[in-house]
Amino acid sequence: MTDWIDACATDEIDEEDVIRFDHAGRTYAIYHSPDGEFFCTDGLCTHEQVHLAEGLVMDHVIECPKHNGQFDYRTGEAKRAPVCVNLATYPTRVEGGRVQIKVS
Amino acid sequence: MRNYSLIGPDAERAVAAGLAAADWYHSDIPRKEMKALMAREDGPAIRDTAVLYGAMILFAGLGTWLWPSLWSAPFWLAYGVLYGSASDSRWHECGHGTAFRTAWMNNAVYHIASFMIVRNPVTWRWSHARHHTDTIIVGRDPEIAVMRPPAALRLLSNFFGLADAWAGWRRMLLNASGRLAPEEATFIPESDRPKVVAVARVWVLIYAATIALALWTGSILPLMVIGLPRLYGAWHHVMTGLLQHGGLADNVIDHRLNSRTVYMNPISRFIYWNMNYHIEHHMFPMVPYHRLPDLHERIRGDLPVPTPSIWAGYREMLPVLMRQLRGEELFLKRALPATARPYREELHLASGQPAE
Structure with missing residues (x-):
């Protein structure tokens, strides 16, 4: 069963930035894109389990703070070594000024 | 005796001791400041690359002509x-x-x-x-230039590649x-x-x-x-590169103990692209070379006092390497300023004794 989970207020994330969101023993990264959309991925880099929320968002790319590997956070696609494995992504929606994510 | 092979016994020991992919020390920087420091731009590197390749063409041209x-x-x-x-x-x-x-x-x-x-x-x-x-973790880091004991002949020969x-x-x-x-x-x-x-x-x-x-x-x-x-x-990159970690601690998880920040002249900093701010680079590898001086100013109160020159770096490093060559189990440990968070000594027992 999957439910929408309240994650944060829309104004808690600057445009072209990311925050960490922990829920039910898992960690996620929630992104605010330069064009105002919100996205959600797993929170840890698939290379060495580093929190992506400490990394740098450039356009639609998140760069890992440890080894500079890059993902497209809209699709989870690994874009630059040393990351090779794609990130899991999750649906998001905005309801009443709150960002919600749908995780299984 | 340390075994630096990535497939040797020290590699297994490092994993067993929790030194592989460990949680390293970081100085505190608020997210907004960190974002500004990490921000990317093309301008500085285009300028520096044009100067570099332009100078190379000029020097090689004059060398060929003469x-x-x-x-x-x-x-x-x-x-x-x-x-x-x-x-x-x-x-x-x-x-x-x-x-x-x-x-x-x-x-x-x-x-x-x-x-x-x-x-x-x-x-x-x-x-x-x-x-x-795994910076300077024995058996895990494939880029340890100065081992214990130092491979003196190899180090010297590398000044000529x-x-x-x-x-x-x-x-x-x-x-x-x-x-x-x-x-x-x-x-x-x-x-x-x-x-x-x-x-x-x-x-x-x-x-x-x-x-x-x-x-x-x-x-x-x-x-x-x-x-x-x-x-x-090759001599310049070896001269500056040996100072990055030479004589400092190994098998620790705090870059303030195993890396060295050295003040250098502007020509060396151009050749080296500011990697003289080496603690800062290892602690925050997302920060571009041209923002490392700003990062240094921001966190210097949490770092050991920088080594004031290349010359001073060799004066502090060489006596330690000489003692390591004689088999002493020691490393150079720089004091932290009063404003810094202290080292977690209990995590760093595997590195031997401080030299002073």
Whole structure:
């Protein structure tokens, strides 16, 4: 069963930035894109389990703070070594000024 | 006795001790400030790259024009340092992807610099990722330049590229034959191995063409431009590189203990692309080279006092290396200012005794 989970207020994330969101023993990264959309991925880099929320968002790319590997956070696609494995992504929606994510 | 092999007993010990992929110390910086420090731009690296390649063309042109007169020597020496030493820092920074904002610019300079410094761009991207995960962890870090005890002859010969460049060329020939060294297989994923071989084969073609031109013209001049400057221009990157971690702690998880920040003159900083701020770089590898001085000012209260010059760096490092050569189990430990968060001594017992 999957439910929408309240994650944060829309104004808690600057445009072209990311925050960490922990829920039910898992960690996620929630992104605010330069064009105002919100996205959600797993929170840890698939290379060495580093929190992506400490990394740098450039356009639609998140760069890992440890080894500079890059993902497209809209699709989870690994874009630059040393990351090779794609990130899991999750649906998001905005309801009443709150960002919600749908995780299984 | 330490065993630096990535497939040896110290590698297993490091994993068992929790030193592999550990949680390292970081100075506190608010997110907004960190974002500003990490921000990418193309301008500074375009400027520096234009100056670098422009100077290389100028010096090689003057050296060729004056060849074989001795008057050409100063120009070859200058060209050599840019080829054999500045390529080290360009390889490094563009490998991180932080020099330029635009990806293809990073990649282009990365591949050119990798060729000059004779480091396979695929292999060494993975090697350097491991260096950042497990900095100076014995058995895990493939880029430990100064071991314990120091391999003195190897270190000295590297001022002329005699160990590293030859190793790079031998590895190039091995890779070009379609094979990888056993240690390479520990950190290069299967998917990237064909790229290692492909790059090595392109390099072999470039060197073969250069050697053929030298034979055809009956002159070593083509090799003065391609290949030999990796030897006669290596001294600067070795001089600065040994200071990065030399004589400091190993098997610790705090970059303030195993890395050294050194104030340097502007020419060395241009050649080295600000990697003299080495604690700062390791603690925050997302920060581009041109923002490292700002990062240094921001966190210097949490770091050991910087070494004031290259000369001072060697004066503090060499006596420790000499004692390590005699078999003493010690390292140089710099004091923290009163404003800094203290070292967690209980995590760092494996490094031996502080030298002072």
